[in-house]
Amino acid sequence: MYNQFKSISLSHRNAPLAIREQLALNEAEAKSIMLRLKDFFDVSDVLAVSTCNRTEIYYSSSADCNEDIIKLLLIEKGISDTESFINYFEKFSEGEAAVQHLFQVATGLQSQVVGDMQIPNQIKHAYQWSADLNMAGPFLHRLLHTIFFANKRVAQETFFRDGAASVSYAAVELLEGLTPNPKILVVGLGEIGTDVCRNLAQKRDAEVTIVNRTKSKAEKLGTELGFRVADFFDIEAEVSKADIIISSIARDEPFFTKEMMVRLRGMSFKYFVDLAVPRSVSPEVEEIPGVVLYTIDSIRSKADEALHRRLDAVPHVREIIDEAVVEFNDWSREMIVSPTIQKLKGALEQIRKEELTRFTKNLSDSELEKVERITTSMMQKILKLPVLQLKAACKRGEAETLIDVLNDLFNLEKEKADH
Numbered sequence: 001m002y003n004q005f006k007s008i009s010l011s012h013r014n015a016p017l018a019i020r021e022q023l024a025l026n027e028a029e030a031k032s033i034m035l036r037l038k039d040f041f042d043v044s045d046v047l048a049v050s051t052c053n054r055t056e057i058y059y060s061s062s063a064d065c066n067e068d069i070i071k072l073l074l075i076e077k078g079i080s081d082t083e084s085f086i087n088y089f090e091k092f093s094e095g096e097a098a099v100q101h102l103f104q105v106a107t108g109l110q111s112q113v114v115g116d117m118q119i120p121n122q123i124k125h126a127y128q129w130s131a132d133l134n135m136a137g138p139f140l141h142r143l144l145h146t147i148f149f150a151n152k153r154v155a156q157e158t159f160f161r162d163g164a165a166s167v168s169y170a171a172v173e174l175l176e177g178l179t180p181n182p183k184i185l186v187v188g189l190g191e192i193g194t195d196v197c198r199n200l201a202q203k204r205d206a207e208v209t210i211v212n213r214t215k216s217k218a219e220k221l222g223t224e225l226g227f228r229v230a231d232f233f234d235i236e237a238e239v240s241k242a243d244i245i246i247s248s249i250a251r252d253e254p255f256f257t258k259e260m261m262v263r264l265r266g267m268s269f270k271y272f273v274d275l276a277v278p279r280s281v282s283p284e285v286e287e288i289p290g291v292v293l294y295t296i297d298s299i300r301s302k303a304d305e306a307l308h309r310r311l312d313a314v315p316h317v318r319e320i321i322d323e324a325v326v327e328f329n330d331w332s333r334e335m336i337v338s339p340t341i342q343k344l345k346g347a348l349e350q351i352r353k354e355e356l357t358r359f360t361k362n363l364s365d366s367e368l369e370k371v372e373r374i375t376t377s378m379m380q381k382i383l384k385l386p387v388l389q390l391k392a393a394c395k396r397g398e399a400e401t402l403i404d405v406l407n408d409l410f411n412l413e414k415e416k417a418d419h
Contacts, residue, residue: 025050168195185242333394
């Protein structure tokens, strides 16, 4: 099973946002594509991962279905020109590479912002979808739980999860403690504004309104995240109602000015968070009593400090991943010999029962119980050495030879057929 694990990956490393947007999957679409895979291909252990920065599909199959799965994904998303999209995908056809890639994605090593704290939860959601559809077998269950344990070690033993390492996440983290149950207005939905909205979606105590010059883009994002959408022409009325205004409007001169704040006399205390370059909020707004301005420079400084701590932790994170992969590899190799162990146990149990039937007809119940215990204990001790030798052979990569020897010695293939 280990060598049959494969995956395809479309991510920020190889594809621009315009391409990634077209292939993003919501929960319903992810489940639909997994069911399609089951219908069209002989696959198991299917996992569909989709975030704002990546769309990936993992699966186990004896055949390499990577190209066909990419084409199926594209067609399901309404893209007929499949050839022009294929080169944006990374393809992992070897089990070791696919497993290593999933470990790195799930721990945040492959994230656009190293150590992304959202990715573990996104992987858990994908795993739940797979389990809901009964498409997660023993291999995937063990792999994901090994990854979750590695993630726990990363959080406990390193600084890899400390601080907000992206400007958008640092901006949202900044809001903590400013005001309880805030009314937040997000103005401008470029890449950074959209990222801010996705991070705000994790805050349960905030009332978020989004505004964008192209209202259709705001409506699409608002529907996805459950945010209220307002018209850009009502911006001043929305500013009046908001406690916190996060702006990433792209323009050559400030949009939010002292003059605008003067027009909005009688407004409540306000925090402006300006994430635009050039600035979209004039520094003069702080001359208005009750207005506080945070600029991208102070937020970026905080994010850079956190990012440096995370980068310093990367070698330790890789050590944790390597240890977890070795552990998983050992388990996966043992899975190869598990059928032989079960057949050997079955063969010895059959012999034990046949001999007991022959020689225990005249025994009392108490005597029979003792003989059962003695023979069962003997069988377990006889099994112990072959099982240990098989597991040791797995680690050396020599299991197949020992499996053949045991099959010949105990005629296990015949035992299985007879059974």
